[in-house]
Amino acid sequence: MRVKRFKGGRGLDSTEVAKIIADIAVDKKATDIVMLDIREQSVIADYFVICTGSNPRQIQAIASAIEDKLSELGIASRGFEGSAENGWMLLDCGDVIAHVFGPMEREFYRLERLWSAAPTVVYLQ
Numbered sequence: 001m002r003v004k005r006f007k008g009g010r011g012l013d014s015t016e017v018a019k020i021i022a023d024i025a026v027d028k029k030a031t032d033i034v035m036l037d038i039r040e041q042s043v044i045a046d047y048f049v050i051c052t053g054s055n056p057r058q059i060q061a062i063a064s065a066i067e068d069k070l071s072e073l074g075i076a077s078r079g080f081e082g083s084a085e086n087g088w089m090l091l092d093c094g095d096v097i098a099h100v101f102g103p104m105e106r107e108f109y110r111l112e113r114l115w116s117a118a119p120t121v122v123y124l125q
Helices: 014-027 056-072 105-108
Strands: 033-035 047-052 079-085 088-092 096-101 120-124
Touching: 014 033, 014 047, 014 056, 014 096, 014 120, 033 105, 047 105, 056 096, 096 105
Parallel strands: 047 096
Antiparallel strands: 033 047, 033 120, 079 088, 088 096
């Protein structure tokens, strides 16, 4: 299985980018951080990084920190969906998609169950 390199990403591959995103979530005190390898299940991305922020302010801080770090690394974000106030933000980072949820939204959407065939690469509580 081939892991894709990010253009302009200083030679980083999608696995490294997903780990950077997970590290940012840890630094911003996110909980239930999961990195799913979805390469065998989907063509939309290589990895999902899913985490929970306790409130809208923390959700926004996590998402902003991810955008800032990727920009610093020369990786252009393809955009985002949702809002911190609505309890869910998705950041499309190309071959890695980051989902930042509030606690109720995380329980409601249950992406880990939806993508249960995907191997869990990282899980941090």
